[in-house]
Amino acid sequence: MKAAQFAGYEIREVSVPQTGDNDVLVKVGNAGFCHTDYQVWKGGNGSPYPIVPSHEPVGTVVAVGPAAQAKWKVDYRVGVILFRHACKTCIGCETTEDIRYCANRDMAGLTADGARSPLMCAGATVWAGLHEAKVEPSQPIGVIGIGGLGSLAVQLAKAVGHPVVAIDNRPERRELGTEFPLKADLVVDSQDSEAIAKCVPLGVPTRGCQFNSFDLIFKTLTIKGSLAANRIQTEEMSKTVAKFNIRSHVTTIPLGKVPDVTDLYMDPHLKGRLVMNIES
């Protein structure tokens, strides 16, 4: 089969993965390009090379392992979350039954070959972040950065009843705050946004996050981590997306253009999410 493979985005022939007892094999149709993919490409994650990138694919099931056949069938259309192969024996698995906390899990496109669409990482990540914030639905939420994640965060927060302020310093991105039927209540141009009560950072800058310690103490701020999303959260997010007709602004590129994906991603005027069409 053909796949994009690091190091450097190249299209190469690679062997089709073996389907284990509990696995399904998915023929990827589209795969989103996330900032994490950019960081993997830059070498910041310590990922093994060569690796098939992306943790945001959607596609069609083409093979099902014997132990998975009660739930999965060939031809199902599926989206794939970041985490897979929970060991079911480590402390994280035994105490939480949440694959995000398994010490031995794979992360598609980061620690092992991957390939997802905007909802599977961007949508799922902001959905889990909204829940980690534990803000009452009537309370306002500020979304800082209206890119692939932020434009979905605006719509998902509106869907569950929050007044929303969309904050970004780029005009193309501020447009995304009001592009869809579920619009931000206020769009703010700011490079110096400040959290008022709780902040849930969802990006993973390689140099870490910096916060003003005086603000943290004197404004009694809460900074809360949130790790992507598990399967149940992703299913809840998908139902909300369908119910409220939530949409992503995507720029789709064919497989032949994938070697240019990192340049396209770094275009300061890029709006929304880049999606690689693997079937083309």
Ligand SMILES: [Zn+2]
């Ligand atoms: Zn991602």
Ligand SMILES: [Zn+2]
């Ligand atoms: Zn485990």
